[in-house]
Amino acid sequence: MSVLKAEGLTKKFGKVQALKGVNLEVNEGEVFGFIGPNGAGKSTTIRILLGILQATSGKATIFGRDVWKEAVEIHKRIAYVPGDVNLWSNLTGGEVIDFFTEMRGAKLDLDRKEELIERFQLDPTKKCATYSKGNRQKVALVSAFAADADLYILDEPTSGLDPLMERVFQECVLEAKREGKSVLLSSHILSEVEKLCDTVGIIRQGEIIESGSLNDLRHLTRTTIVLETKNELSFDHLSGIHDVHKEGSTYQFQVDTEKLDEVMQYVSQAGVTKIESAPPTLEDLFMRHYEGEAGGEK
Amino acid sequence: MVKQQFLQTGRLMRLILRRDRLRLPIWLIGFLFVTIGTAALFKGLYASHEERQQMATTFDNPAVTALIGPGYGLDHYTEGAMMAHQMLAMTLLIIAVMSVLLVVRHTRSEEEEGRVELIRALPSGRLSNLTSTLLVMALTYLVLALTTGIGLYSLGIESMDLNGSMLYGAALGITGIFFAATTALFAQLAQTSKGAVGLSFLLVGLGYLIRAIGDVSNETISWFSPFGWVLGSEVYVNDYWWPIGMTLIVSLIVAAVALYLNSIRDLDAGFLPTRGGRRHATAWSRSHLGLTLRLQKTSIISWAVVIFIFGATYGSVLGDTETYFAEIEIMKEVMANQDGISMTLQFVTMVAAIMAVLSTIPVIMAINKMKKEEKRNRTEQILATAMSRYKFLGNYILVAIITSIITLGAGALGLSAAGAAVVEGDITFMELFNAIMIFLPATWVMVGLAAVFMGLGRMNGLPWLYLGFVFIVIYLGDLLQMSDAVRNLSVFEHVNSIPLEDFELIQSLVLSVIAAGLMLVGLALYRRRDVTG
Structure with missing residues (x-):
């Protein structure tokens, strides 16, 4: 069942067309990775989904409700963490967390709050003015996960966090997932997306250019293979092979996923003494799309 | 919905x-x-009806009206009428x-x-x-x-x-x-x-x-x-x-x-529309002094324009005031030792002092801007380059001094250009111009004070409080009959009122030396303290 659905979202800021028809769908219990380069329209999309910006055209619903008209009802069941959190300088972190909880209309679960503060190692008695970027981020994360939300919208939530805290964050997301909650995670940290997300959508210049489960998307990429063989190999007659490097009897190359079988049959005749294969990473996928963009623009 | x-x-x-x-x-x-x-x-101060009535006569002229608002009930100047008029x-x-x-x-x-x-x-x-x-x-x-x-x-x-x-x-x-x-x-x-x-x-x-x-x-x-x-x-x-x-x-x-x-x-x-900026920094804003000025350019220019308009407005009232006093013979009797011209001059000195306070606002802002830069962690980026602490605070002091010359100058120009045009012969352009410019060393003392607090890194609001005090002494000093001991605490009281009094070089020099001393203390303190973020 879909929790969040966006169809053909467009947004114009004056003459600038920021979004050119974004389609998204997040299902219940799913962690959706939303990735794309700076300025691609991730935050604009998220702000439309939060009912903060009004889409120029298109339709978006969360929990089956219109994101603009019924924003307040929706917000009672979601939690949002932006990538750059600014807080009120003369309030303490603890005060801010309580304020957010109260705004959400939820009862403050003190145990849950204390547990999260403990896990994120936050000192809630300090004034927000004295927090570093990472600590301000923690305040927002604690408020979000302390809320019993059904959908978490996280816009680069781990920027400024150290690796330990990043791990705590990942645990929190996985816990939420286990409880059947949904997450929309916009991130630049591809390893994080790979670890957490079931489904991925890639946005570029205001359009979703690729979306689907990570497994599906991997089919679109290449596997890297390192081979050592007894006999010489020649790849000239094969298609779907790229970036061949030869060093002594060691070969390194990339194979299009759909040509993998054909290539393996050929090389197995050459007397393989060693083989390593690396699955395509999200980074490969990402780079393939982005490098294309950079080339296209210049 | x-x-x-x-x-x-x-x-x-x-x-x-x-x-x-x-x-x-x-x-x-x-x-x-x-x-x-x-x-x-x-x-307590104006217990009798006569005392209040005398105040009413003194304050009933176009110049004062322009400054503090219209007076109602001037012919029956009760405490209430006085309060509403003056305050x-x-x-x-x-x-x-x-x-x-x-x-x-x-x-x-x-x-x-x-x-x-x-x-x-x-x-x-x-x-x-x-x-x-x-x-x-x-x-x-x-x-x-x-x-x-x-x-x-x-x-x-x-x-x-x-x-x-x-x-x-x-x-x-x-x-x-x-x-x-x-x-x-x-x-x-x-x-x-x-x-x-x-x-x-x-x-x-x-x-x-x-x-x-x-x-x-x-x-x-x-x-x-x-x-x-x-x-x-x-x-x-x-x-x-x-x-x-x-x-x-x-x-x-x-x-x-x-x-x-x-x-x-x-x-x-x-x-309202916004426009794109430059792709490259101008040669000017590639130095720290230039950058600091560049960041405050709009603010300084806006203040200068506003202060110029204020000066011009009050300058243009001077003509009315002069005519007014000339017509009212009774004034001479009430103020036995003063004639219309000196009443006008007295007003000029009051306006000049108030304009000087107004002009000092952007001056203190210019140096206190440093605190915001520090809070936003922009200072550390600059101090991480080959920039000494002395030069860093020094540049802010310099920008504040430049600001003081611009804002006081704008006010002086406005007052004297408009004033000299409407007052014929009795007050010269230069007299009006100097009436405001003579406050320049006093504003530098304010810069020095702000520099000291910048050096301390704390209580940066105190120069504002002090400026508020200075203003109250000017505005209410006579009215509330403040004692000299209190008045002398205000640095602006140590500036001669031109054109009623003469320009004394030594006075300006002493104030400048005090200002420089305060600035040096500020620099020394800043060199020694932690830069916080």
Whole structure:
């Protein structure tokens, strides 16, 4: 069942067309990775989904409700963490967390709050003015996960966090997932997306250019293979092979996923003494799309 | 549906009150202290009817009217009439400033910092932030109106009856509400908090000037200024309440427009156009001094323009004043030893001192800007380059000094150009020009003071308090018959009043040396302290 659905979202800021028809769908219990380069329209999309910006055209619903008209009802069941959190300088972190909880209309679960503060190692008695970027981020994360939300919208939530805290964050997301909650995670940290997300959508210049489960998307990429063989190999007659490097009897190359079988049959005749294969990473996928963009623009 | 737009307004009001738990009481207590304190002092200082009547005669001239507002009931100058005449307009002006600063702080700045986004992502109405800000302001001014009214009445001064006292309070409150509403409007139009503050201050300044011009020349013009409306209530004399009601209605309309604009615009967007900037830094802004100047350029120029207009306005009133005194023979009898010209000159020195205070505001801002840079961690980026601490603070001091020359110069130019044109022969251009420029070393002492606190890295608000004190000594010193001991604490009192007194080089030199000494102390302190972020 879909929790969040966006169809053909467009947004114009004056003459600038920021979004050119974004389609998204997040299902219940799913962690959706939303990735794309700076300025691609991730935050604009998220702000439309939060009912903060009004889409120029298109339709978006969360929990089956219109994101603009019924924003307040929706917000009672979601939690949002932006990538750059600014807080009120003369309030303490603890005060801010309580304020957010109260705004959400939820009862403050003190145990849950204390547990999260403990896990994120936050000192809630300090004034927000004295927090570093990472600590301000923690305040927002604690408020979000302390809320019993059904959908978490996280816009680069781990920027400024150290690796330990990043791990705590990942645990929190996985816990939420286990409880059947949904997450929309916009991130630049591809390893994080790979670890957490079931489904991925890639946005570029205001359009979703690729979306689907990570497994599906991997089919679109290449596997890297390192081979050592007894006999010489020649790849000239094969298609779907790229970036061949030869060093002594060691070969390194990339194979299009759909040509993998054909290539393996050929090389197995050459007397393989060693083989390593690396699955395509999200980074490969990402780079393939982005490098294309950079080339296209210049 | 409509109700949804305002959801959680109450809770956001509580947030604002919590954030401003010190700020709001300080403003309120400040106003109450000055207002009720002055009224209480009037009671003792001007006990007899004759004394007050003499004050009325002294203050009944176009120049003073332009400066402090129209006088009502001058022929029967009661304590109440005196209070409304001497204090009301200037208090309204400062209340307007308070509204601008507070409303922008909770609207456009809040949006700029991304905190409105955080709140909008929670179950809260789209208009709740602006509404809660306006309601907190309304509440604050209601408290100010009531406490001022009750406070003034409780002094037990016969001419300050309950009706008049409550009206006095209401006049303060409604002015605050009016400028809160207009600032809310400008916060929708401008795209930055700086822009919103600038436009709002422009309205405040123009409003005061239009009133000044109208009060002197043609009362109809005053009705184009919100200050004119509120002063038209003739507090303690005729006690008209309808101008208060009218201002309230206009305020509600303006607030409604602001709310409407807020509802149709995108977050972070404004209605006024913005333009793209340079791709490369100019050669000038590649040095730290140049960059510091560049960052403050708009602010300095805007202040210079405003101060120039103020100078020109008061300069142009000088002609009226001179004619006025020439026509009224009685003045010579009342002020046995003074004639019209010297009365005009006395006014010139008063205006010059006030203009000097006004010009010092951007000067202190220029150096205190450093604190903000430090808070935002921009200082460390610059100190991490080959830049010494001395040079860093030194550049800010230099920018403040440059600012002082520009702003005082603008005021002096405005006053003297307009003044010399309307006053024939009796006062020269240079006399008027120097009347303001002579304050230059005194403003440098203020720079030195600010530099010391910058060196300490704490209590950077103290130079503002001191400037407030300096202003009070100038504005109320004579009126409240302050002792010399108190007056001497103000550095501006150690500046000769040109053209009544002569220019003394030694005085300017001593002040300059003190200023330089303070600056050196500031530099030495800054070298030794931690740069915090």
